Amino acid sequence: MRVVRTIADLRALLRPLRDEGKRIGFVPTMGFLHDGHGALIRQSAARCDATVVSIFVNPNQFGPGEDLASYPRDLERDQNLCLETGTTVLFLPEVAEIYPTGFQTHVEPGRLAEPLCGQFRPGHFRGVATVVAKLFNIVQPDVAFFGQKDFQQTVVIRRMVRDLNLPVDVVVVPTIRETDGVALSSRNTYLDEDARKRAQGLSHGLLAAKAAFDAGERQAAKLVEIARRSLADVDSIQYLELVDAQALEPLAGAVDRTAALCAAVFVGGTRLIDNVVLAPSAVETGLNVSLSPQRV
Ligand code: AMP
Numbered sequence: 401m402r403v404v405r406t407i408a409d410l411r412a413l414l415r416p417l418r419d420e421g422k423r424i425g426f427v428p429t430m431g432f433l434h435d436g437h438g439a440l441i442r443q444s445a446a447r448c449d450a451t452v453v454s455i456f457v458n459p460n461q462f463g464p465g466e467d468l469a470s471y472p473r474d475l476e477r478d479q480n481l482c483l484e485t486g487t488t489v490l491f492l493p494e495v496a497e498i499y500p501t502g503f504q505t506h507v508e509p510g511r512l513a514e515p516l517c518g519q520f521r522p523g524h525f526r527g528v529a530t531v532v533a534k535l536f537n538i539v540q541p542d543v544a545f546f547g548q549k550d551f552q553q554t555v556v557i558r559r560m561v562r563d564l565n566l567p568v569d570v571v572v573v574p575t576i577r578e579t580d581g582v583a584l585s586s587r588n589t590y591l592d593e594d595a596r597k598r599a600q601g602l603s604h605g606l607l608a609a610k611a612a613f614d615a616g617e618r619q620a621a622k623l624v625e626i627a628r629r630s631l632a633d634v635d636s637i638q639y640l641e642l643v644d645a646q647a648l649e650p651l652a653g654a655v656d657r658t659a660a661l662c663a664a665v666f667v668g669g670t671r672l673i674d675n676v677v678l679a680p681s682a683v684e685t686g687l688n689v690s691l692s693p694q695r696v
Contacts, residue, residue: 401479401482401483401487401488401489401490402488402489402490403479403489403490403492404489404490404491404492405491405492405493405494405497406493406497407493407497407538410452410489410491410538410539411538413489414450414452414489414539414540417449417450418540422448422449422450423447423448423449423450423542423543424448424449424450424451424452424539424540424541424542424543425443425444425445425447425448425450425451425452425541425542425543425544425545426444426451426452426453426454426535426536426539426541426543426544426545426568427440427441427444427451427452427453427454427544427545428453428454428456428531428532428535428544428546429453429454429455429456430455430456430457430458430471430586431455431456431457431472431473431474431475431478431586432471432472432473432474432478432586432589433455433477433478433481433482433586434481434576434584434585434586435576435584436547436549436575436576436583436584436585437453437481437547438481438484438485438576439547439573439574439576440545440546440547440573441453441481441482441485441486441487441545442485442486443545443571443573444486444543444545445485445486445487446486447543447571448542448543450488450489451486451487451488451489452487452488452489452490452491452539452541453482453487453489453490453491454490454491454492454493454535454539455475455478455490455491455492456491456492456493456498456531456535457471457473458498458527458528458531459495459499459527460499460523460526460527460530460531461523461524461525461527461528461531462524462527463521463522463523463524466521467587467590471586472586472587472589472590475492478490491538491539498531498534505530506526506529506530507526507529507530507533507560507564508526508529509525509526509529509556509559509560510559511648512525512552512555512556512559512647512648513525513526513529513552513556515552515641515643515648515649515650516552516639516641516643516648516662516664517552517664517673518552519639520638520639520664525552525553525556528553528556528557529556529557529560532544532557532560533560533564533566536566536568541568542568542569543568543569543570543571544557544568544569544570544571545571545572545573546570546571546572546573547572547573547575547576548572548573548574548575548675548677549575549576549583549584549585549673549674549675550673551660551662551675551677552648552662554570554572555645555646555648557570558570575674575675577603580600580603581600581603581604581607582596582599582600582602582603583602583603583672583674585672587670587671587672588670588672590668590669590670591667591668591670592668594668595667595668595669595670597633598633598634598635598667598668599634599667599672601630601631601632601633601634601665602630602631602634602663602665602667602672602674603674604630605626605627605628605629605630605631605663606627606661606663606674606675606676607676608626608627608629608630609623609624609626609627609661609676609678610661610676610678612626613655613678618654618655618656618680619653619654619655620642620651620652620653620654620655620659621652623642623655623661623678624640624641624642624661627640627661627663628640631663631665634665634666634667635665635666635667635668635669636665636666637663637664637665638663638664638665638666638671639662639663639664640661640662640663641661641662641663642655642659642660642661642662642678643659643660643662644657644658644659644660645657645658645659645660645677645679646658648660655678655680656680656684656685657680657685658677658678658679658680658685659677659678659679660675660676660677660678661675661676661678662674662675663675
């Protein structure tokens with residue numbers, strides 16, 4: 401595994417690989433890596449000839465009063481995880497490498513950045529879209545891997561890739577959870593024992609709603625209510641919403657298309673997000689029409 405800090409060094413390393421026709425996978429991260437990141441890197445290593453992992457705590461996606469200054473870091477551990485999971489190149493740019501003096505051009509996502517986290521983190525997805533577009537241009541990967549854990553982020557990025565004709569395939573990897581259901585997150589390190597216990601309500605609620613959905617419950621309000629019941633021990637619920645998985649618009653009545661139940665809560669001063677995707681069968685969405693052979 402090679403470790404590089406500048407765009408020039410990264411490009412010099414990747415150019416011969418690209419010239420040989422190697423397929424390049426890319427996993428952008430903010431570091432303090434865990435098995436969720438590991439799953440993305442492993443997928444990339446399995447599907448691509450070379451895997452680039454970036455660690456960059458992007459100041460432009462943090463709002464005032466958020467945890468930019470205290471965001472956890474452990475470079476030595478991160479390097480080991482990257483090595484173990486099949487990283488070819490680890491890219492560790494400084495802030496000035498990504499945002500040199502005079503930087504002023506941004507990617508402005510549209511409506512998809514407005515609901516859910518967008519309501520509470522103004523400018524967040526603008527910061528994410530901008531840095532991801534820059535990293536795509538720096539790395540020029542064939543495939544980029546993102547976690548379902550940040551569901552709205554995956555939708556915003558897929559839209560950006562289409563809207564700006566970026567030549568990258570986006571792969572979304574399912575959320576990796578602890579055995580008690582809590583989604584792995586770098587921010588879990590902020591939780592003390594009590595908060596960590598209470599955080600279980602978030603995943604328990606969402607997974608209970610998914611279980612109810614899988615057992616046939618289709619009423620949006622009921623599904624939200626099932627999730628809400630498990631959130632009694634969190635300090636506050638920022639949002640808990642069932643939305644169309646593509647448009648991110650709220651769903652009411654019977655769920656007849658792929659939906660995402662998304663939540664953000666505060667526990668012990670830490671903001672946690674999680675989600676489950678609820679996919680009705682092809683029969684319910686009418687997609688089976690052309691798939692099943694015609695019977696006369
Ligand atoms: P971050 O370092 O938090 O910016 O995350 C980098 C990438 O890892 C993003 O695409 C996240 O969605 C993904 N990720 C974070 N946590 C998980 C998890 N528990 N399971 C799967 N992917 C994750």
